[in-house]
Amino acid sequence: MLCKKLLSAFLIVLFMLPSSQVWSQTEAGLQSQAKFYVQNIAPTQAVSGPGSGNARQGQTGPTMMAPAPVTATPGGPPAQVTPRSPQAPVTPGGPPAQVTPGEGQAPEAPGVKQAEIAEEAGEEISELATRARTHGLDLRLFGYNFFRRPPSSFLPVQMVPVGPDYVVGPGDTVHIVIWGNVQGEYRLTVDRHGQISIPQIGIVHVSGLTFKQLRQVLDREFERQYTNFQMNVTLDNLRTIRVYVVGWARAPGSYEISSLSTLVNALFAAGGPSGAGSMRDIQVRRGGRVIVHFDMYDFLIRGDKTKDIRLMAEDVIFIPLAGERAGVGGPLKAPAIYELKQERTLSELIQLAGGLAATAFKSRVQILRVQDRREMVLFEDDLEKVLTGRGPDLPLVDGDLVRIFPVSGVVAKVVRIGGAVSNPGEFGLRESMRIKDLLHFAGGPLYMANLDQAELTRVYVTPQGPETRRININLRKALAGNSRENILLKHDDYLFVRTVPEWDLYKFVELKGQVKFPGRYTITVGETLSSVLRRAGGFTDKAYPKGAFFTRQAVKATQQEHLNKAIDRIEAEMLAIASEATQTELSAEEAKRQSEYVRHQRQLLAKLREIQALGRIVVRLDDPERMRGTPQDIELQEGDSLYIPQIQQSVNVLGAVYNPTAVIYSPHRTVKEYITMAGGPTDIADTGSVYVIKVNGSAVSRHAVKWFGSSWDGTDYTFHIGGLSSMRLDPGDSIIVPEKLERIAWLREIKDIASILGQIALMAGVAVAALK
Numbered sequence: 001m002l003c004k005k006l007l008s009a010f011l012i013v014l015f016m017l018p019s020s021q022v023w024s025q026t027e028a029g030l031q032s033q034a035k036f037y038v039q040n041i042a043p044t045q046a047v048s049g050p051g052s053g054n055a056r057q058g059q060t061g062p063t064m065m066a067p068a069p070v071t072a073t074p075g076g077p078p079a080q081v082t083p084r085s086p087q088a089p090v091t092p093g094g095p096p097a098q099v100t101p102g103e104g105q106a107p108e109a110p111g112v113k114q115a116e117i118a119e120e121a122g123e124e125i126s127e128l129a130t131r132a133r134t135h136g137l138d139l140r141l142f143g144y145n146f147f148r149r150p151p152s153s154f155l156p157v158q159m160v161p162v163g164p165d166y167v168v169g170p171g172d173t174v175h176i177v178i179w180g181n182v183q184g185e186y187r188l189t190v191d192r193h194g195q196i197s198i199p200q201i202g203i204v205h206v207s208g209l210t211f212k213q214l215r216q217v218l219d220r221e222f223e224r225q226y227t228n229f230q231m232n233v234t235l236d237n238l239r240t241i242r243v244y245v246v247g248w249a250r251a252p253g254s255y256e257i258s259s260l261s262t263l264v265n266a267l268f269a270a271g272g273p274s275g276a277g278s279m280r281d282i283q284v285r286r287g288g289r290v291i292v293h294f295d296m297y298d299f300l301i302r303g304d305k306t307k308d309i310r311l312m313a314e315d316v317i318f319i320p321l322a323g324e325r326a327g328v329g330g331p332l333k334a335p336a337i338y339e340l341k342q343e344r345t346l347s348e349l350i351q352l353a354g355g356l357a358a359t360a361f362k363s364r365v366q367i368l369r370v371q372d373r374r375e376m377v378l379f380e381d382d383l384e385k386v387l388t389g390r391g392p393d394l395p396l397v398d399g400d401l402v403r404i405f406p407v408s409g410v411v412a413k414v415v416r417i418g419g420a421v422s423n424p425g426e427f428g429l430r431e432s433m434r435i436k437d438l439l440h441f442a443g444g445p446l447y448m449a450n451l452d453q454a455e456l457t458r459v460y461v462t463p464q465g466p467e468t469r470r471i472n473i474n475l476r477k478a479l480a481g482n483s484r485e486n487i488l489l490k491h492d493d494y495l496f497v498r499t500v501p502e503w504d505l506y507k508f509v510e511l512k513g514q515v516k517f518p519g520r521y522t523i524t525v526g527e528t529l530s531s532v533l534r535r536a537g538g539f540t541d542k543a544y545p546k547g548a549f550f551t552r553q554a555v556k557a558t559q560q561e562h563l564n565k566a567i568d569r570i571e572a573e574m575l576a577i578a579s580e581a582t583q584t585e586l587s588a589e590e591a592k593r594q595s596e597y598v599r600h601q602r603q604l605l606a607k608l609r610e611i612q613a614l615g616r617i618v619v620r621l622d623d624p625e626r627m628r629g630t631p632q633d634i635e636l637q638e639g640d641s642l643y644i645p646q647i648q649q650s651v652n653v654l655g656a657v658y659n660p661t662a663v664i665y666s667p668h669r670t671v672k673e674y675i676t677m678a679g680g681p682t683d684i685a686d687t688g689s690v691y692v693i694k695v696n697g698s699a700v701s702r703h704a705v706k707w708f709g710s711s712w713d714g715t716d717y718t719f720h721i722g723g724l725s726s727m728r729l730d731p732g733d734s735i736i737v738p739e740k741l742e743r744i745a746w747l748r749e750i751k752d753i754a755s756i757l758g759q760i761a762l763m764a765g766v767a768v769a770a771l772k
Contacts, residue, residue: 126141129327132327132329132401135401135403137329137330137335138329139328139329141275141337142300142334142338142339143279143297144273144275144279147250162211162234162238162260164210165210165211166211166235166259168190168206168207168208168209168214168235169207169208169239169241170193170207170239171189171190171237171238171240171259172237172259173188173189173237174186174189174190174214174235175187175236176188176218178222178229178230178232179230179231180226180229181226181227181229182229184199186199187236189237190206193205193207194206195207198218198221200225201222201225202221204217211235214233215233218233219231238259240257240259241256241258241312241313242254242255242314243311243313243314243315243316244316245267245269245270245317245319246316246317246318246319247319247320247321248276248278248320248322249267249270249272249274249317250271250272250274252270255269255270257269261311263282263284263307263317264308265311266311267282267317273319273322276322277322278321278323278339279322280322280323280339281293281295281320281341282318283317283318283320284309284315285316285317285318286312286314292307292309293307294307294308295307295341297339301352322339323340323341324340324399325337325339325399326340326396326399327400327401328349328350328353328401328403328404329404331356331361331404331405331406332350332355332356332404333353333357334354335353340396340398345396346367346393346394347386349396349402350387350402350404356387356404360407361383361404361406361407362383363383364380364383364405365381365382365386365402365403365404366379366402367400367401367402367403368400368401369399369400369401414426414427414428414429414491415429415433415438415489415490415493415494415495416492416493417438417439417442417494417497418494418495419454419495419497419498420449420450421439421442421443421445422442422444423441423442424442425442427441427442429490429493432488434487434488434489435478435489435495436478438489438495445497446499448500448503449475449497449498449499450497450498450500451474451475451476452475452476453472453473454474454475454495454496454497454498455470456470456473456494456496457469457470457471457494457496458470458471458492458493458494459492471487473485473487473495475497502525504525506522507523507636507638508520508521508638508639509532509636509637509638509639509640509641510641510642511533511536511642511644512641512642513642513645514539514540514542514644514645515538515543515644516536516538516540517535517536519536523636523638526635527635527636528628528636529550529621529627529632529633529634529642530624530625530628530633532636533627534624542647543645543646544648544695544731545621546620546621546696546730546732547645547648547696547731548619548621548643548644548645548696549616549642549643549697550616550617550640550643551614551615551640551641552617552637552640553638553640554615554637556613556615559613559614563611567609570605570608571605574605578594578598617697618696619632619696620632620696645732647731648665648695649664649731650662650663650664650732651732651734652733653677653678653734653735654735655685655738655739656686656738657675657678657681657682657737658680658682660678663678665730669729670722670727670729671724671726671729671735672726675735684739685740686738687737690702690725690735690736690737691724691738692729692734692735692736693733693736694730694733695731695732695734701724702723702724704724705723707722707723
């Protein structure tokens, strides 16, 4: 007897405990299975808005209120979400993992982990998709990424009018404002019995009424007590309802959602169907029977939302296993893996994928099928016959992969035209196309075209290989319609329209400095320097023809090439020396010195690489009439440039002298005297390598000037006595006194460094006077 009393007392205490305390530990044990936190669905305080309506004046209904964040105990299950039970069906591979919300999702409430929908690389890649990839088709399950990251626009919006068909239930807050002979404002929550208590009016049963009926009932109840009044009725805080998402969902479980939520909203809350769940037969069960079979394809493909019903409390959303599937890839408007419902043939699957793209090849279709679960087989057919009904429509089975092929990117029939036409290029070959038609499509021949002779190249395919033939065409006659010349074209013909012989529209040279009419002159083929000088009016009275600076683009390119090769030789020699040094054991001091050598060498190479060749040619000018016909009267080329300076009055002394400067010219002074006037050579001067760069660009070294006899003076060979130091100069000449390279340790071991640097100096029109 005592045991029965104790047991009864324990049951009474257990019954009186709050349900959250009774089940808290059970829910905490299932926290890893909670998949979605319905933060934006939970209702909160009322917010009045333009959706409020007047019962007597027929104004619109109330507005929904903004949600408040829902908190949960850290480490426990998310608030307002009852997770699925361990016995609920889950996607093979285990329950979805908790992940951090991605960009574009609502932020988490404090203490709550919001579940992000599984990535496609996990749950959504089916066996069929994997098999498709092995055959070169990148296909995804159609429609599943729609639920991947639910945008807030698909959650029940908070500031919308409640429609007149909204059914009032326990938990809704009715906001009544009355004015006129009587004034008052009431916020009344519908209790669990479906009633509200209105002061001076009494108890009114409102649960189960639509919002339209609610306004009518309240209007009638107030008219029993008052007259001459106006009343506005809105719904503020709307109740939440509990629905269940079960079956093959990504996050099955029970969810507290807004009473305005529809089936699609609940699917978003649960993350949609899992990779194994159906998109074609989502069921809503109410009161033990199925009231809706919802096909997501109707919504996604056709925009049909008629079966997206508003949910009621305790509704069950059941997602069954997906039905048969087939994939279709290639040039279609929406290639994917589709779940089949009524679609059972190839043409219906292509229609489901949006139809063929413009680049689809209609003469071939390929179906990859697992036949009798034993072997992989391929079926080939003519796609055009299937789609037009001239052939049988191919039936599909579960797991079929359909490949649509693109048309070839190679243009089937083309002809080409080049040369003196307005629009040379490639043109499509049409039926009965002739020479005249091709010229018309190319914009016609240019005015410099040689109409008497063009060349048509034609390739014939023979057993021995391609055979090329050339046909001469008289374009003048072809344009006139001569059938012999205006021949039919064939695939890959090439017509070349020549210009008239030696056609070149304009070539320009530039004359600057001390000529009477400097400027940019056109030249004819074979025109010489004296001819252009005559056209420019000849030299002015201040001109110094001996110092003429003539450059040519072709020579500049050649000089720059040789310049780069010379610098490359220096660099290669430096690298070889550095490589030898690294193979020997060095002391710390020697290693530091070697590092300094390398640094200086790199600096030298960097400076040398900055040097640009000038392309100067040494010319000796005279009066244009006396020049004509002489070897100096060179033929001009496009881009040539001639600069005539003024008469010079100095000689430059550069390099290893005490005062590198310009010295006033005197016709009687020698090289030695000019060097003396510049302070003489320094201790580091290499006096045996002194050379002279003449004003015309030529160079004279001690090897070219003999002590006695005929010597080169930079312009001509003359009798000379005394060597280079006794040579007399011209105004504008430059004397170069180089330094002794042997004193520079990091240059001493480089072979022929002096000759190489000399070549660089001459080609660049500069002198390497000193190396610091």
